[in-house]
Amino acid sequence: MSLVLETRNIDKHFYKPKDFHVLKDISFKIKEGEFASIVGKSGCGKSTLLYILSTMDTEYTGELFLNEQLITGNSKEELSRIRNRNIGFVFQFHYLLSEFSVIENVMLPAKKLGEKSPKEIKQNAREKLEMLHIGHLAEQKASRISGGEKQRVAIARALINNPTILMGDEPTGNLDSHNSENVFNIFRRLSIEEGLSLLIVTHDNDFAQRTDRIIEMEDGRIIS
């Protein structure tokens, strides 16, 4: 099975207000279709790590590979293209554009990538919404749907460019247990049926326990 993500000896310091060694020798691999979680106490470096893995932060040492290609050292423009095409994101807060319809929100990352016609993008967006059982909401304004539905729209938006990996920072952090369960089941199905890899930062122990692998962090290190 191919490797989707690999880190080799990633280290990072914050230098302001004083030198702080936030990530220490982080090395791990995520395979195709693997559903992994990152856990650890508040402040241990989970979000900082995710920011690097998502290619948004380039201020680190060590190496980051995506789909077996070294991407550390690539230009900002190249990283932006790689990110758009290969990585989907889901956050605690959905960041939908409230005045846009559901389907317009889902279409945005594909429009930004600019590789398909508007008609094709709309068709793909419809398919993603159907897959998440919210096809009937396509023409609704994003401000008019429930919190659980918004998070499903955010997942559809994250999937629109058919990424190889979906990364999440507390994607169930703002949801009740019923909607969290829904999101977990969607992620599980995506890993099994679509071969999507998932790497999810979570404080939800129940959620983490049911993923394929738990990456546990403490004080900037992986401890298990």
Ligand SMILES: Nc1ncnc2c1ncn2[C@@H]1O[C@H](COP(=O)(O)OP(=O)(O)OP(=O)(O)O)[C@@H](O)[C@H]1O
């Ligand atoms: N820009 C920054 N400059 C300096 N220190 C920072 C910066 N960003 C984060 N930190 C510090 O780095 C440490 C790790 O932060 P990070 O947000 O990665 O932790 P976390 O494990 O995601 O925490 P939480 O679970 O609360 O979200 C914290 O001590 C934080 O205060």
